[in-house]
Amino acid sequence: MEKLILAEKALAKFEEILADPVKDEKTRDAAIQRFEFTSEACWKLLQAVLKEQYLLEVRYPKGCYEAAFKVELIDENLCLELNRSVKDRNLTSHTYHEELAEQIYQQLPNYSKAFRQLLLSLR
Numbered sequence: 001m002e003k004l005i006l007a008e009k010a011l012a013k014f015e016e017i018l019a020d021p022v023k024d025e026k027t028r029d030a031a032i033q034r035f036e037f038t039s040e041a042c043w044k045l046l047q048a049v050l051k052e053q054y055l056l057e058v059r060y061p062k063g064c065y066e067a068a069f070k071v072e073l074i075d076e077n078l079c080l081e082l083n084r085s086v087k088d089r090n091l092t093s094h095t096y097h098e099e100l101a102e103q104i105y106q107q108l109p110n111y112s113k114a115f116r117q118l119l120l121s122l123r
Helices: 002-018 025-054 061-070 076-094 098-122
Strands: none
Touching: 002 025, 002 098, 025 061, 025 076, 025 098, 061 076, 076 098
8 A cells, every 4th residue: 555655654754863863953853844744644544544444534633543543443542642643743833933843852752653553553
């Protein structure tokens, strides 16, 4: 499935930037952008899986994660973490606020793990 490959590539790049030992503004901003790409790729993949395998038409990320929980693709903790990632993803357009960018950056390793768990459950 093409969407799975795209999500895996996005996650690999996201994990790569998070592993960068340099923790400066450029790295932070690149990590946030890769988080955005990964977030988008993962929920679009889940949306396709829900439609193809469960005949569920879900149009928004939070709805996808909640539907995945209901059909037992993911557990409640993962659903909650992925929904937190959606909230932060929606805030990333305001990352010109240094404090907000730093707060989101601190959460990115958690979101990386959540996206990895999601992809493992979709395989």
